[in-house]
Amino acid sequence: MRGLSRARRSLDWGFPRWRGYGSARDATTVRLCDRHGCEEPGDCPAPKAPNSPDRWYFCQRHAAEYNSRWDYFEGLDKLEKEERAKAERAENAGYAEAQHYGWGGSGDGSRSADEMRALDVLGLETDADFPAIKKAYRNRAKEVHPDVKPGDAEAAKRFQALQLAYEVLRKAEERREWKG
Known part of the structure; x- marks a missing residue:
């Protein structure tokens, strides 16, 4: 008669996680911010030029700085600017109508x-x-x-x-x- 061996139960089931964190997990690659000297993750894409598929990848702080100087209508004449602005307003009108579904005021809802x-x-x-x-x-x-x-x-x-x-x-x- 062979010896009875117990089946070993996996430590990988249910919650809380019983297996140690980081065991048998490959490292994930993190794209850093494209701003020189910044070590933050670059998870906010920004176009390098108007109508270009090439993108910069910035952290949130540098993306906000980059977008503050961005001219969406650069290179368009006055008539084209007005037409594109009108199209944008028409396209975004649905969002304006649905604003009452958001928070009653500014803030994240954690303050009274x-x-x-x-x-x-x-x-x-x-x-x-x-x-x-x-x-x-x-x-x-x-x-x-x-x-x-x-x-x-x-x-x-x-x-x-x-x-x-x-x-x-x-x-x-x-x-x-x-x-x-």
């Missing part, structure tokens, strides 16, 4: 309407992190603080608005830290 209003009071972008919020609050509060401008009712009102905005954002940050 009160937080968005507070960011507007502080003059910050919707994706500002808490150290930037704190810095903006302190800088703006120094300008209109009642000790700096005694007797100025408008400055006092502005200071109270800044205090309230900062308090809303501070409480929201505390809630995020507590949850996360």
